[in-house]
Amino acid sequence: MLPPWRRYRRRSVQTRVDEIAERIYRLSTFLPAVGPSGLTFNQFLVDADEPLLFHCGQRALFPAVSRAVASLMDVRRLRWIAFSHVEADECGALGEWLAAAPDATVTHGAIGCAIWLNDQAPRRPRALADDEVLDLGGRRVRRLDTPHVPHCWDAGLLHEESTGTLFCSDLFTHGGDPPALTDGDILGPAMAAEGQFGYTALTPATGATIHRLASLGPRTLAVMHGSSFAGDAAPLLDALAGFYDDLLQKGVAARRR
Ligand SMILES: [Fe+2]
Ligand SMILES: [Fe+2]
Numbered sequence: 001m002l003p004p005w006r007r008y009r010r011r012s013v014q015t016r017v018d019e020i021a022e023r024i025y026r027l028s029t030f031l032p033a034v035g036p037s038g039l040t041f042n043q044f045l046v047d048a049d050e051p052l053l054f055h056c057g058q059r060a061l062f063p064a065v066s067r068a069v070a071s072l073m074d075v076r077r078l079r080w081i082a083f084s085h086v087e088a089d090e091c092g093a094l095g096e097w098l099a100a101a102p103d104a105t106v107t108h109g110a111i112g113c114a115i116w117l118n119d120q121a122p123r124r125p126r127a128l129a130d131d132e133v134l135d136l137g138g139r140r141v142r143r144l145d146t147p148h149v150p151h152c153w154d155a156g157l158l159h160e161e162s163t164g165t166l167f168c169s170d171l172f173t174h175g176g177d178p179p180a181l182t183d184g185d186i187l188g189p190a191m192a193a194e195g196q197f198g199y200t201a202l203t204p205a206t207g208a209t210i211h212r213l214a215s216l217g218p219r220t221l222a223v224m225h226g227s228s229f230a231g232d233a234a235p236l237l238d239a240l241a242g243f244y245d246d247l248l249q250k251g252v253a254a255r256r257r
Contacts, residue, residue: 013061015068018180020228021163021220023047023139027068029061030177036196037175041089044167044222045069046160049137050079053104054158054167055224056093065093066100078104080136084169085152086116089224098122107134109145112154133161144216148201149209157213164219166233170199171210171240174226182227187239189226194247202248210241 015029025045032038043055043065051073057065069075078101083090098104099122107126108117117125128134130145141158149155150170158167174189175196194200214237221229221236229236 013064015061015064016180017068017071020044020181020222020230021160021165024160024163024165024220024222025072026180026222026228027057027065028180029057029064032177035175038177039173039175039225040177042222042224042226042228045072046136046139046141047073048139051077052080052082052134052136052139052141053078053097054222055083055089055169056081056091056097058088058092059096062093062096066096075100076102080104080134081106082108082141082158084150084157084167084224085155086112087152090169095122107143109143109154109156111145111147112156115154128156130156138162142216144213146209146213147205148203149206151199151201159213159216159218164217165222166213166216166218166220167222168213169224171213172221172223172226172229172236173197173199174223176226178227180228181230183229183231184227186221186223186227186229187236187243190240191243193225194243200244202244202251204248206248207241207245210237210244214238214241 015027018026020026027043029041046052081097081104105126106121110127113125113127128143133140133142140161145156172186172190174193214234218233221233
């Protein structure tokens, strides 16, 4: 059987656009064949003097996602392309985006540049240090190194300070094609998805890393797979950290038995 994206390559895929915070747009493509109930793949566009795209999507989704960006602005205006970690859904179409936006620069953490982008990127990347702020003109995004959270050594997230939006990548992944934005429960569905997929790299630092994200006090969570969340996100992040700490302890205890 063909993998899901090869099947989708032959079909017309639709990417939906929703504004989830002021001038922050969610570009969402639902792939019904992924997982038991289908999965959304979401990129986010931060509209600013120097617009930033967070996550590239897979190469097969580039036509649909770039059409979605073009419905909002000239793709050539893109100045920054960022992503959480090296995987196809996060950065597979990086080359396509850099070709479509000749003035754009890819930016990532120091580890990701060292182990991947310095060798693989078509243009020189801009490495951001942990806690470094990138001024987009009218928007400021802070880079947070989150090694192995949700997975991959190079992992990191961005926090947009004026809207309090945390681009949290695969954290809070949940299936189906739920609404673009919710103030309801995404923690329960995320814990269920963790049980189904087991996608998070549990380490002794997982909980502390997520508690640090909670300390930012985000008001919107831009979730890569599922609904984004609007509201007080700190308790939600603290609860997720507790869930993973508990999962790790149970796993270690089970191995000792
Ligand atoms: Fe991932
Ligand atoms: Fe992902």
